[in-house]
Amino acid sequence: MVNEIAPRSGTAFELRKGQRLAVIDPEGGQVADLLAFNRGDVREAISSGRTLDYASRIYLTTGDKLYSNRSNVMLEIAADDVGRHDFLLTPCSKDTFRILYGDEHPHRGCFGNLAEALAPYGVSEDMIPTAFNCFMNVPVDGATGAITVLPPLSKAGDRIVFEARMDLVIGLTACSALDSNGGSFKPIHWSVE
Numbered sequence: 001m002v003n004e005i006a007p008r009s010g011t012a013f014e015l016r017k018g019q020r021l022a023v024i025d026p027e028g029g030q031v032a033d034l035l036a037f038n039r040g041d042v043r044e045a046i047s048s049g050r051t052l053d054y055a056s057r058i059y060l061t062t063g064d065k066l067y068s069n070r071s072n073v074m075l076e077i078a079a080d081d082v083g084r085h086d087f088l089l090t091p092c093s094k095d096t097f098r099i100l101y102g103d104e105h106p107h108r109g110c111f112g113n114l115a116e117a118l119a120p121y122g123v124s125e126d127m128i129p130t131a132f133n134c135f136m137n138v139p140v141d142g143a144t145g146a147i148t149v150l151p152p153l154s155k156a157g158d159r160i161v162f163e164a165r166m167d168l169v170i171g172l173t174a175c176s177a178l179d180s181n182g183g184s185f186k187p188i189h190w191s192v193e
Contacts, residue, residue: 005032007185010113010173012121014039015164015192020078023134023172024189028156031175032188033091033110033131035118036066036074039167042122044068046075048087048130058140059084065165066132073165081158086136088147091128092177101178110173121169131171134160136180151182161193 002024005011010033015021023032038044047069054071055064061083066075090096091114097106115125135154140147174188175181 002189002191005172005174005188007174007187008107008176010110010117010171012117012169012171015168015170017164017167019164020193021162021170022159022191022193024159025135025154026156026189027186028154029152029182030186030188031136031152031180032134033173033175034134035114035128035131035171037123037169038068039169042169044070045127045129046132052087058088060087074168075162076165077160078163079161082135082154082160084137084153086133086138088138089133091131092175096177107176109176113173114171118171149179
């Protein structure tokens with residue numbers, strides 16, 4: 001069954017060890033922020049730092065593993081139609097929109113959507129780490145280290161599939177930041193296989 005996340009919203013659900021999660025961009029050009037927590041102890045969470053350290057690169061794709069803050073494998077990328085995702089930038093938030101965009105009445109962003117969706121699982125705001133940003137296109141200048149947020153490379157129907165390597169709680173959004181999504185907001189689809 002394919003589930004839909006409406007534009008600028010999010011959800012949370014359990015994913016059991018061995019199950020596969022497909023994150024699908026149904027219209028193309030839309031980012032999905034993904035978080036993972038150990039179902040048995042939500043203090044163990046997905047870690048950008050450990051994952052990038054062990055992978056020795058910043059662009060992850062098929063065959064790469066996503067590690068926790070305790071250096072355990074949480075997810076493995078089983079399939080990837082796009083090959084460009086971001087694991088550097090934090091979920092967009094009210095502060096993102098206030099500081100970077102100058103919004104006077106900012107949207108709560110992916111951070112707020114994730115916080116609300118994950119609260120029933122015992123995840124508080126201060127426990128939300130850097131997300132694995134599916135389809136987000138963030139080139140890095142190798143000489144200066146400058147980062148740029150460009151529209152996603154994903155086309156309609158493109159997907160990334162993760163296999164759970166432990167029982168997890170997943171947080172997932174249809175990203176709320178204009179720059180990340182090429183100037184528009186679209187839904188994200190997901191399914192558990």
